[in-house]
Amino acid sequence: MELNLSKPICFFDLETTGIDVARDRVVEISILKVFPNGNKESKTWLVNPEMPIPPASSAIHGITDEKVANEPTFKELSKTIYNMIKDSDLAGYNSNRFDIPVLAEELLRSDIDFDMGSRVAVDVQTIFHKMEQRTLSAAYKFYCGKSLEDAHTAEADTNATYEVLKSQLDRYKDDLENNMKFLSEFTTRKQTADFAGFIIFNEDGEEAFSFGKHKGKRVEDVMEQEPGYFGWLLNADFPLYTKKVLTAIKLRKLNNKLN
Known part of the structure; x- marks a missing residue:
């Protein structure tokens, strides 16, 4: 089932130096922009986080200090990234609790006044957890019948998330509406004014x-x-x-x- 869109939606995934929303930084970002007419635009960037990448994080996503030493900083990429997402809703896997808050911090740190006032967010992980309780790799296997190669690379995770959502809409057509506002409300765990829940x-x-x-x-x-x-x-x-x-x-x- 293709997505029923009234505006573009950007699926995205971040790889970071760690899991602290306020302190850790992005080392890779991939965005898949899907337009209402079905067209797609995809971009992936490695990012110099301007801080050491802990070995424990590198062990997960494979990105080391040496790999990003000559890559642009997030601030240098920020206008390009913002221009790609500014007219779009957002979607990801665990994105409401992690990726969107981290993205917001990076954009605000780059002096870009980002907010969610004109967009909705769809968290594909929440749909999966409410329905099946599994990881992204298992979700991809369960819904799409495929093995997720290169898991924990931003581009592979981003494209898998997009495919999973489409398959979820097919599988749960009696329970889910193909509407981004409905999916946003369905994937929102609690109503908060800020991402961190303070x-x-x-x-x-x-x-x-x-x-x-x-x-x-x-x-x-x-x-x-x-x-x-x-x-x-x-x-x-x-x-x-x-x-x-x-x-x-x-x-x-x-x-x-x-x-």
């Missing part, structure tokens, strides 16, 4: 803290009652996207007062 939505749909001494309290109330807490959050070791969301809430509250 800011959640309460029962009234208002932003609230999910951690620390203000857990469960509305963000706007905390900013009003304890202004210094906002400054501490911006200077603390939180992801850049979380800080972007907090700043937007503060500006919104300020604008509401002025109006």
